[in-house]
Amino acid sequence: xxxxxxxxxxxxxxxxxxxxxxxxxxxxxxxxxxxxxxxxxxxxxxxxxxxxxxxxxxxxxxxxxxxxxxxxxxxxxxxxxxxxxxxxxxxxxxxxxxxxxxxxxxxxxxxxxxxxxxxxxxxxxxxxxxxxxxxxxxxxxxxxxxxxxxxxxxxxxxxxxxxxxxxxxxxxxxxxxxxxxxxxxxxxxxxxxxxxxxxxxxxxxxxxxxxxxxxxxxxxxxxxxxxxxxxxxxxxxxxxxxxxxxxxxxxxxxxxxxxxxxxxxxxxxxxxxxxxx
Numbered sequence: 001x002x003x004x005x006x007x008x009x010x011x012x013x014x015x016x017x018x019x020x021x022x023x024x025x026x027x028x029x030x031x032x033x034x035x036x037x038x039x040x041x042x043x044x045x046x047x048x049x050x051x052x053x054x055x056x057x058x059x060x061x062x063x064x065x066x067x068x069x070x071x072x073x074x075x076x077x078x079x080x081x082x083x084x085x086x087x088x089x090x091x092x093x094x095x096x097x098x099x100x101x102x103x104x105x106x107x108x109x110x111x112x113x114x115x116x117x118x119x120x121x122x123x124x125x126x127x128x129x130x131x132x133x134x135x136x137x138x139x140x141x142x143x144x145x146x147x148x149x150x151x152x153x154x155x156x157x158x159x160x161x162x163x164x165x166x167x168x169x170x171x172x173x174x175x176x177x178x179x180x181x182x183x184x185x186x187x188x189x190x191x192x193x194x195x196x197x198x199x200x201x202x203x204x205x206x207x208x209x210x211x212x213x214x215x216x217x218x219x220x221x222x223x224x225x226x227x228x229x230x231x232x233x234x235x236x237x238x239x240x241x242x243x244x245x246x247x248x249x250x251x252x253x254x255x256x257x258x259x260x261x262x263x264x265x266x267x268x269x270x271x272x273x274x275x276x277x
Contacts, residue, residue, distance in 0.1 A: 010024065
């Protein structure tokens with residue numbers, strides 16, 4: 001096998017015509033990879049992605065060939081998948097106002113060019129899910145919000161509309177399934193690409209704790225920050241630490257690592273109904 005790319009969290013190997021996508025235990029916030037891994041994170045992300053790929057297979061095709069036909073040293077954290085020509089856009093859907101979307105709304109009254117009602121508070125549910133794409137930045141650089149018109153400029157009007165429709169459809173279905181299990185999906189990010197036969201399909205990960213914000217429905221209350229089953233806990237620690245969000249990042253304390261792992265495990269179990277470990 002040949003290592004083709006080492007990303008913030010995943011490593012991509014070529015194996016003949018296929019790719020082997022390996023999820024590491026690295027964690028990335030503010031587009032910077034932290035020096036401290038989270039044990040089992042790669043396996044948790046892989047297992048959750050595979051569960052979602054199966055749940056949403058009728059909605060959008062995916063790149064998975066096999067979760068078992070992978071090198072033994074990557075067992076549990078790797079997927080054998082199709083090669084895709086990735087779309088040069090991060091496809092993001094938001095159903096709630098939080099994170100960078102909240103910051104942009106407070107500054108402009110809009111998110112990625114989508115005008116929103118006045119007076120919305122942190123974690124407010126949006127009138128309907130919105131497509132808020134961003135650039136796809138290299139490791140160490142920051143993704144930047146772009147408008148739908150920018151996406152049209154990058155990929156053309158027809159493909160841009162397909163990206164928006166798929167992203168919103170995946171968000172709606174994912175949020176519906178998660179809500180049945182007591183989880184709110186505040187937002188999610190998709191990676192889409194073209195297969196060799198011209199099929200547009202979802203790749204990388206799907207509705208995981210790294211690509212989505214998950215909140216417990218029972219404690220949801222707009223107007224404040226929410227308990228998060230994702231890496232928001234690490235982001236909050238980073239803000240308190242005074243780190244300037246530029247590489248290199250500081251080591252993450254053991255108690256933050258343990259609490260983060262517990263949240264990844266908890267949301268995996270709640271969503272899938274499977275026990276971890």
